[in-house]
Amino acid sequence: MMVSVVVPAFNEERGLAASLGSIRLATTAFDDAGWVSELIVCDNNSTDRTPEIAADAGARVVFESINQISRARNAGAAVARGEWLVFVDADSHPTRQLFSDVVQAIQGGRCLAGGSTVRFENADRAVVFVGGCWNLTSRVTRWAAGSFIFCDAAAFRQAGGF
Secondary structure: OEEEEEEEEOOOOOOHHHHHHHHHHHOHHHHHOOOEEEEEEEEOOOOOOHHHHHHHOOOEEEEOOOOOHHHHHHHHHHHOOOOEEEEEOOOOOOOHHHHHHHHHHHHOOOOOEEEOOOOOOOOOHHHHHHHHHHHHHHHHHOOOOOOEEEEEHHHHHHHOOO
16 A cells, blocks of 8 residues: 655745654554555745755655645645545644554545544644634534545545545
8 A cells, every 4th residue: 555645835944844754753654554655745836945845855846836725735646656645734743643543544444535633732822712613613514624634546536636
């Protein structure tokens, strides 16, 4: 099994290295399952060092000139080789446990796509409150936050992407 982790990025030079480090650590959950993973960063027309930082972190870097997150996600997915796609925002720090949960969901055989709730670390109370409201809405409506989505690659392509 191969999983492609796709990270859309626009002017993320400040926190990208840390985020990609978190993603790399999280992908050890895929390694433990005997899966292979690849990391793809889609530079969305950045004017800073985003693509260089991504390349230095060992990511495969692709480019999307039209600055729109859905186009960046689709451009990354277009070159992805995995049977499953994991979309992670460039300012996110997924945990190994989160990726272990993805492994369990996929191995269960009844999953086509999924996502997670969000958590804001070191944020002011207003941001934490808004995040809590989103998490409640997400649980009730079963909508996934765009910052973390995983899906079967064939189904994603059949649906036409984002």
